Amino acid sequence: MTDIFETLESEVRGYCRSWPAVFTRGEGSSLTAEDGRTYLDFFSGAGALNYGHNNPQLLQPLLEYLASGAVVHSLDMKTPAKRKFLETFQDVILRPRNLDYKVMFPGPTGTNTVEAALKLARKVTGRQHILSFTNAFHGMTLGSLSVTGNSMKRRGAGIPLTNSSKIPYDDYFSGETTDFLWLERVLEDSGSGVDKPAAIIVETVQGEGGLNAARAGWLRGLSELCRKHEILLIVDDVQAGCGRTGTFFSFEEAGITPDIVCLSKSISGFGLPMALTLFRPELDVWDAGEHNGTFRGHNPAFVTATAALETYWRTGEFQQQVKARITQLHEGLERIAASVEGASVRGRGMLAGVKFADDQTAGRIAAEAYENGLLVETSGPESEVVKLMPALTISAADLDRGLDILIEATRVVTAVPELAGAH
Ligand SMILES: Cc1ncc(COP(=O)(O)O)c(C=O)c1O
Numbered sequence: 412m413t414d415i416f417e418t419l420e421s422e423v424r425g426y427c428r429s430w431p432a433v434f435t436r437g438e439g440s441s442l443t444a445e446d447g448r449t450y451l452d453f454f455s456g457a458g459a460l461n462y463g464h465n466n467p468q469l470l471q472p473l474l475e476y477l478a479s480g481a482v483v484h485s486l487d488m489k490t491p492a493k494r495k496f497l498e499t500f501q502d503v504i505l506r507p508r509n510l511d512y513k514v515m516f517p518g519p520t521g522t523n524t525v526e527a528a529l530k531l532a533r534k535v536t537g538r539q540h541i542l543s544f545t546n547a548f549h550g551m552t553l554g555s556l557s558v559t560g561n562s563m564k565r566r567g568a569g570i571p572l573t574n575s576s577k578i579p580y581d582d583y584f585s586g587e588t589t590d591f592l593w594l595e596r597v598l599e600d601s602g603s604g605v606d607k608p609a610a611i612i613v614e615t616v617q618g619e620g621g622l623n624a625a626r627a628g629w630l631r632g633l634s635e636l637c638r639k640h641e642i643l644l645i646v647d648d649v650q651a652g653c654g655r656t657g658t659f660f661s662f663e664e665a666g667i668t669p670d671i672v673c674l675s676k677s678i679s680g681f682g683l684p685m686a687l688t689l690f691r692p693e694l695d696v697w698d699a700g701e702h703n704g705t706f707r708g709h710n711p712a713f714v715t716a717t718a719a720l721e722t723y724w725r726t727g728e729f730q731q732q733v734k735a736r737i738t739q740l741h742e743g744l745e746r747i748a749a750s751v752e753g754a755s756v757r758g759r760g761m762l763a764g765v766k767f768a769d770d771q772t773a774g775r776i777a778a779e780a781y782e783n784g785l786l787v788e789t790s791g792p793e794s795e796v797v798k799l800m801p802a803l804t805i806s807a808a809d810l811d812r813g814l815d816i817l818i819e820a821t822r823v824v825t826a827v828p829e830l831a832g833a834h
Pocket residue numbers: 457520521522523525548549550551614618619647648649650651675676
């Protein structure tokens with residue numbers, strides 16, 4: 412009985428075309444379908460389920476909250492749930508990292524926090540132009556699309572996407588040019604005709620644009636360049652944040668402090684919609700209600716977000732555990748890449764995959780993996796990368812099992828003999 416999905420739901424639907432099962436239950440890294448089949452989920456709600464499906468540590472406080480008669484929806488009014496979240500975020504995330512940020516609740520999605528960041532940067536600087544990077548993805552509303560690279564998604568806007576320009580991401584020219592050569596030159600040349608931007612927005616790992624991972628040194632160079640020219644640096648950590656790369660924020664490894672940070676996806680921890688925009692206190696020039704929205708006070712999300720921070724980030728234990736999974740994941744990816752001519756490992760931490768020379772291969776591997784009970788997506792302008800995003804809480808055994816399915820799918824699709832080291 413799947414007719415209703417095809418007859419009533421819009422053609423815009425996407426993931427359900429690749430994964431047509433009707434999913435009934437979720438537990439940890441597993442999804443069960445109506446026909447009783449189970450699937451290992453290496454997509455984790457596009458990064459919204461870093462702690463797995465129905466994580467009991469988050470489910471229990473959520474159930475208690477809902478059963479207690481406490482407020483569910485509160486616009487941006489004060490509630491104990493919001494107070495607890497803010498206190499916990501300050502104690503567990505901001506203070507230990509010496510981050511002095513104000514916390515804004517934009518609408519509850521990734522694109523909302525990006526829109527808020529762009530508006531704020533323009534308001535603070537009085538400049539209109541924003542620079543973003545080749546192959547960037549920042550969301551589907553007009554402001555976010557204007558700083559996104561993908562031509563198909565941009566076309567969907569239906570109007571010119573203006574007031575932004577694209578500059579080359581790390582290694583766009585395969586190491587052949589000096590980093591930021593063009594940018595440095597035009598910013599210093601009053602005759603260059605390039606308007607000084609309000610901000611530069613960057614993903615430290617391009618989640619949708621092919622899992623390009625910027626080097627720490629490149630990010631530091633970008634941060635220094637922004638500081639020198641008084642351009643605000645926005646890190647869009649919607650996909651790479653909340654532990655995905657092994658640290659809570661993806662920019663920690665580079666040791667930079669962005670002026671503005673966008674978070675969403677796994678900030679609620681449970682898959683409930685929620686987003687944050689963080690910025691230096693001096694940038695907090697908003698007038699009351701200037702960036703508003705009905706769903707900025709979703710208390711169930713505050714409850715699960717608080718539980719996620721308490722459970723996984725209060726001490727360094729979880730981070731150590733994730734580190735071991737990252738090593739395991741990358742060993743598997745290296746084996747796959749080594750087995751196929753022209754393939755290479757992409758990404759960083761638990762946001763990683765394999766790029767294939769042929770544009771068709773990754774999609775075929777993902778389809779074959781699905782047939783064998785594994786959900787994996789593709790990434791990149793031509794969908795040329797198989798993208799793995801397992802839950803950070805995945806067991807070593809489940810991670811191995813998924814990698815085995817992927818190794819076998821790669822073998823079938825690329826028709827190479829048994830992969831060395833597969834088990
Ligand atoms: C880096 C980044 N920014 C923004 C977004 C948009 O988030 P949302 O789909 O919740 O609007 C995404 C979504 O994949 C993303 O990866």
